[in-house]
Amino acid sequence: MKVGVADTTFARVDMGAEAIDELRRHASVAIERYTVPGVKDLPVASKILLEERKCDIVIALGMPGGKEKDRMCAHEASQGLIRAQLMTNKHIIEVFVHEDEAENDSELAWLAKRRAREHAENAVLLIQHPERLVKQAGTGQRQGFEDAGPARQ
Numbered sequence: 001m002k003v004g005v006a007d008t009t010f011a012r013v014d015m016g017a018e019a020i021d022e023l024r025r026h027a028s029v030a031i032e033r034y035t036v037p038g039v040k041d042l043p044v045a046s047k048i049l050l051e052e053r054k055c056d057i058v059i060a061l062g063m064p065g066g067k068e069k070d071r072m073c074a075h076e077a078s079q080g081l082i083r084a085q086l087m088t089n090k091h092i093i094e095v096f097v098h099e100d101e102a103e104n105d106s107e108l109a110w111l112a113k114r115r116a117r118e119h120a121e122n123a124v125l126l127i128q129h130p131e132r133l134v135k136q137a138g139t140g141q142r143q144g145f146e147d148a149g150p151a152r153q
């Protein structure tokens with residue numbers, strides 16, 4: 001199994017390094033990293049990782065800033081990532097941490113690292129152990145902040 005890790009220099013936390021560190025816990029996983037300036041560059045980087053560098057799945061990590069133009073950028077990047085998935089028929093796990101999700105820098109760093117690691121785990125499960133994700137269906141999993149848990153009925 002080969003996992004592509006696409007990340008950005010715009011991000012204020014080295015999310016790619018966190019994802020790679022988590023992936024390295026799985027001995028059978030090869031890793032290919034591709035760093036670009038910002039989130040809008042992630043779709044083509046991800047597509048190249050899937051098509052030319054023969055990755056099975058890509059984790060695309062980015063950090064939209066807190067301004068309206070950043071939110072617009074993130075939305076455009078998301079649309080590009082969805083298109084790239086449809087064009088390649090492969091998963092690209094979007095791992096965006098919006099700068100304004102956190103109250104301060106230390107919470108931002110904690111959130112970005114934890115979300116990157118949890119989605120790295122999801123990428124391995126999607127390719128190698130999809131049945132384990134089926135077991136988690138409907139359990140309100142979240143990446144970063146606490147899980148929401150299942151709805152009380």
Ligand SMILES: Cc1nc2c(=O)[nH]c(=O)nc-2n(C[C@H](O)[C@H](O)[C@H](O)CO)c1C
Nearest residue numbers: 010037038039040063064065069070073
């Ligand atoms: C406004 C803006 N905001 C962000 C952002 O919030 N997060 C991010 O990662 N990148 C941003 N960029 C840069 C673009 O994604 C892209 O790197 C440039 O437009 C060059 O293609 C831009 C231009």
